[in-house]
Amino acid sequence: MALPVNQAPELSDAAFATWQDIIEERIGLQLPEQRRSFLKTCLSIRMREVGFDDYLAYYNHICDGDTGLIEWNRLMDRLTVQETRFFRDPVAFSLVKDHLQNRLKLSSAPLSLWSVGCSSGEEAYSLGITAQELLSSTPEANATRYGVTGTDISREALSLANAGSYSPRRLESIDSSLTGRYFTQQGHKYQIVQSVKDRTCFVRLNLLQLAGSPLKNLDVIYCQNVLIYFRKWRRKDIVTELADRLAPGGLLVLGLGDMVDWSHPELTRVPGEHVLAYFKRK
Structure with missing residues (x-):
């Protein structure tokens, strides 16, 4: 029997614990007591859609x-x-720009960037815009190419990312000149330009299966607003795996507060209290 509209049964302690366990086991996502209401809402909405009225039966x-x-x-x-939105963390993206600029002085090899937990694509396309802006304003780097990979566990998010169409609210942090160069207005939405879209690909990835990813030798790995949902020990495992995938001299950008008491023998932390990032030693 399906749930009545706007009515959800109470999520018992036992049912909550059961769902907590399977979600963490399968994708590493930790749902503490503070997110119980969030889980209850997500479950009850989906249960109503598929005709269940009991959390354990749906489980x-x-x-x-x-x-x-x-x-x-x-x-x-x-x-x-x-x-999320484009250029959500201006300080971090400024660091990425400076890093890529220095990288271009050393080599004309293609730039390789990775958005980890890319959601609906705003972060990945922001990395692409950053790279394309830099290359177009650096005559000696005109022949240099770039590629951005966005990964996420959600198929729905990846579908939105591939579409590349966004509401004006998602573009609130973008300078109007960039909006004019990198988006075309289509009705009430803004479409990312094809030149950036062509150099950005989106792939489904479960971070618990990160060891099987072919991505490596990255110039930039950008991982914000993802690790906070994992247990501390698992965060360290994930970040260590990401660090190993950086190219020599590469940049790893995390979210403030993502990691505490973590270090890597090949990484040096970037100075500054407004960004959490590391360079891989050459």
Whole structure:
């Protein structure tokens, strides 16, 4: 029996613990008590859509073979899609720009950038705009290419990223001159230009399976607003894996507060209290 509209049953302690366990086991996402209401809302909405009125019955359904796996992926889209915007952290993007500028002085090899937990694509396209702006304003680097990879666990988010169409609110942090150069208005939305879109690809990736990713030798790895949902020990494992995928001299950008008491023998922290980033020693 489906749930009545606007009515959700209470999520018992036992049911909450059961859902906490499977979500953390499968994707590493930690849902503390403070996010209980969030989980209840996501579950109840999806349960209503597929005709369940009991959290444990729905749990058994998503554990049931291929059909359950398909439903699990749809549920994860609800749990993991997050709203973001272009150039959300100006200080971090300024650091990326300076780093790429220095990198171009040393080599004309293609620039390789990775947006980890890219959500609906704003962060990845922001990296692409940063690279394209720099290359177009550096005559000696005209022949240099760049590529951006955005990864996320949510298929729904990746679909939005591939579409590259955004509401004006997502562009609030962008200078109007950049908006004019890198977006075309289509009705009430703004479409990322094809030149940036062509150099940006989006791939589904579960961070618990990071070791199997082919990405390596990155000039920039940008990972913000992702690690806060993982346990501290798992964050360290993920960041260590990311660090190993940097090219010599590469830049790793994290979110403020993502990591405490973490170090890597090949990385040096970038000075400054407004950004958490590391350079890989050459």
